[in-house]
Amino acid sequence: MTADHVGPLAGVRVVEVANWVAAPTATMLMAEFGADVVKVEPLAGDGMRGLMRQAIQPHRDKIDHPYQLENRGKRGIAVAIDTDLGRDIVRRLVADADVFVTNLTPERQRRFHLDPERLRADHPALIYALMTGFGATGPEADTPGFDVTAFFARTSISSLLQSPESPPVSPRPGQGDHVAGLALLNGILLALRMRDATGVGDVVESSLIASGAWTIASDLSAALVDHKTPTPKHRHDTVSPLIEKYQGSDGHWIQLTMPNVAYWPALCRALGRPDLIEDERCVDPMARYTHRFELMPELDAAFATEPVATWVERLGEAGCIFQLHQTLGEFVDDPQAQAAGVFGDIDHPAGSFRTVRPPMKLHSQPTGSRPPAPEIGEHSRAILTEAGLMPEEIDALVGGGVVGDHPGA
Numbered sequence: 072m073t074a075d076h077v078g079p080l081a082g083v084r085v086v087e088v089a090n091w092v093a094a095p096t097a098t099m100l101m102a103e104f105g106a107d108v109v110k111v112e113p114l115a116g117d118g119m120r121g122l123m124r125q126a127i128q129p130h131r132d133k134i135d136h137p138y139q140l141e142n143r144g145k146r147g148i149a150v151a152i153d154t155d156l157g158r159d160i161v162r163r164l165v166a167d168a169d170v171f172v173t174n175l176t177p178e179r180q181r182r183f184h185l186d187p188e189r190l191r192a193d194h195p196a197l198i199y200a201l202m203t204g205f206g207a208t209g210p211e212a213d214t215p216g217f218d219v220t221a222f223f224a225r226t227s228i229s230s231l232l233q234s235p236e237s238p239p240v241s242p243r244p245g246q247g248d249h250v251a252g253l254a255l256l257n258g259i260l261l262a263l264r265m266r267d268a269t270g271v272g273d274v275v276e277s278s279l280i281a282s283g284a285w286t287i288a289s290d291l292s293a294a295l296v297d298h299k300t301p302t303p304k305h306r307h308d309t310v311s312p313l314i315e316k317y318q319g320s321d322g323h324w325i326q327l328t329m330p331n332v333a334y335w336p337a338l339c340r341a342l343g344r345p346d347l348i349e350d351e352r353c354v355d356p357m358a359r360y361t362h363r364f365e366l367m368p369e370l371d372a373a374f375a376t377e378p379v380a381t382w383v384e385r386l387g388e389a390g391c392i393f394q395l396h397q398t399l400g401e402f403v404d405d406p407q408a409q410a411a412g413v414f415g416d417i418d419h420p421a422g423s424f425r426t427v428r429p430p431m432k433l434h435s436q437p438t439g440s441r442p443p444a445p446e447i448g449e450h451s452r453a454i455l456t457e458a459g460l461m462p463e464e465i466d467a468l469v470g471g472g473v474v475g476d477h478p479g480a
Contacts, residue, residue, distance in 0.1 A: 078105020078436060083263070085109065086168040087145070088152065088161060088185060090117040092245045093218065093279060094174040094202035095141045096252025097259065100429050101170075102144035103441065109168075109454055110145045111152070111161055114475040116447040117142075133421040137244070139444045140426055143417050147445030148454045149475025152183050156473045163458050165190055165197065170259055174202040176213040187274045198262040200275040202255050207276055221279035222247025227300075228283055231290065235303045251282035253430075307367040312359060313338065316396065317371060319379035324396040325386075332356050334391060341382075341389035342373040416440040448475035 083106040087098045095110070095117075102108040110117075120138050148164075151157040162184070165171050171190060173180065180186035187199040201207055204216015205225070216225075219242060223229040228247075229239035258275035266272055284291055290301060309315050313329040329338070332355070339347045347353050347369070352362035359366060374382060379395060386393050395401075402408060403425075415428040418440045432438065451474050455465050468474040 078103075079433065081105035083107070083170065084168045085170045085172060086161070086164045087111060087172045089172055089174040089202065091119050091174070091217070092141055092248035093251040093277075094172055094200075094255065095119075096245075096249055097200070097202070097255040097277075098145065098172050099141055099143060100252070100256050101259070103429055104433075104436070106170075108145040109164060109450075110142060110147045110445065111164070112147060112149050112447055112475075114149050114151055114447075114472070116149070120447070134419055134424060135444075136424065136426070139417055139419065139424075141245075142444035143426070143441045145445055146450040146454060147448060147477075148451040149448035149477075150451075151473050152185070154473055156468065156471070158184050160455070160458075160468070160474065161185060162190070162193075164454070166194060167458070168194075168197065169263070170198045170200055172200040172202070172255075172259075176203070176215070177207055178213045191272060191274070195271055196266060197272045198259060198266065198275060199272070200255055200259050200262075201277075202251065203276070203278045205280050206278045216279050218242065218245065218247030218251070218279055218283075222251065222283035225280055226283035226287065228287055230303075231287065231301060233303050235305055237303070247279055247283055250286060251277050251279050254282050254285070307364055309363055309367065310360065311356060312363065312366055312370055315367070315370075317374040317382075319377060319382055320375055321378035321380075323379040325374070325379050325382055325393055326396055327386075327391065327393050329392045335359075337389040337391055338386075341385040341391060342370070344369070344373055412438055417443055419443040446477045449477040451476050 080101055083101065085098055085101055085106050085108040087095065087108060088111045089095055089098070090112075098106075098108045098110070117138070119141065121135055122137065150160050152161055171185075173185065175183065175185060177186070187201070191197050191199055203212065204221040205211040205214050216222075223242045223246075224239070229242065232240040255275065255277035258277055262273040262275050294300060306315060311330070313327055313332075313334055316324050316326045318324050327338070335353065336345075336348045339345055339353075347366075351358065352366060353359050383393075383395065397405065403414070405413075408414065412428055412432060414425050415438065416423050417426050420443070423440060426441070428438070451469075452465055455468070455474070456462075460468075465474070469476045
């Protein structure tokens with residue numbers, strides 16, 4: 072993205088008082104499309120900083136890659152919001168903002184005078200966007216939540232994904248946070264559209280628990296009616312052998328997903344088992360389901376005769392729908408992912424590096440490299456100057472421990 076390019080959210084000013092991943096994901100996406108996002112951090116910085124550096128190779132440890140992913144393109148100011156002067160600074164920034172984004176719990180919002188009632192009373196056009204773990208109302212509104220607890224554990228996702236006799240599945244970092252961040256972004260864009268029409272702002276809310284529920288809405292919609300809970304099953308206890316994973320002779324796995332029953336003959340021919348087409352156990356979906364414990368071992372045995380590369384060729388020629396189960400190392404070099412624009416670059420003073428692009432794109436927008444995330448307090452002086460403070464006032468705030476000033480800023 073070129074510095075002089077005007078994105079679709081250009082002119083939208085965002086103030087973020089949030090940490091970790093879910094809420095910062097929403098604001099990062101806004102910055103990607105042109106919004107001016109001011110990230111307000113504690114003097115010690117967002118707790119996400121440095122949290123996952125242990126996963127990065129030692130020669131790249133000058134770059135906090137996970138933090139860059141969630142906060143690239145923003146400007147940063149460090150403020151002690153537990154002080155009167157610090158709270159005054161945030162409210163001064165909000166006065167010029169279109170959107171205020173936070174993941175402070177309701178109790179902390181009130182304690183720091185940053186609750187929606189107070190801010191929107193002074194600025195009725197403000198869009199107040201709130202990310203919570205368990206929702207902004209109810210007995211657990213102030214309970215801290217991470218995606219592992221609120222999104223995966225509480226909603227039953229982890230238990231639904233577990234195998235028989237295994238513990239609940241452990242999610243990968245940020246999985247639920249990124250879904251919730253997308254939900255919050257959608258709410259903000261809806262509120263901006265409404266404000267265009269009415270001139271009045273709104274309170275937008277997303278939560279990890281609601282976003283988790285939405286991802287398993289198919290299961291939940293049934294459970295809300297019949298009150299039955301799906302239980303972990305062995306893969307042989309499948310709904311259909313056409314929607315399963317199979318292992319080749321080289322140990323790699325291939326995933327079939329062919330809900331249309333017309334694919335059964337094509338699969339049988341590709342496997343070299345045309346006899347199964349007319350087998351009485353396989354004549355229709357119900358028969359295949361009834362005899363699934365007999366059929367699955369036969370299909371497993373067929374797939375185990377050849378490496379996955381052979382099955383890719385044969386299944387492709389037969390017109391079957393399938394994909395490889397790739398490792399992460401394979402996916403980062405996937406030529407289709409590259410062509411589809413899944414990955415991009417961040418320009419960082421320590422050296423440019425690859426990262427993940429947003430899951431949406433506008434064809435009119437450039438897809439060049441992105442600016443980095445700010446250092447703690449990197450833009451404090453510039454942001455406060457824009458807010459009308461004089462240099463001596465800024466010096467006093469820095470000297471008094473109210474504002475953090477990055478030495479290189």
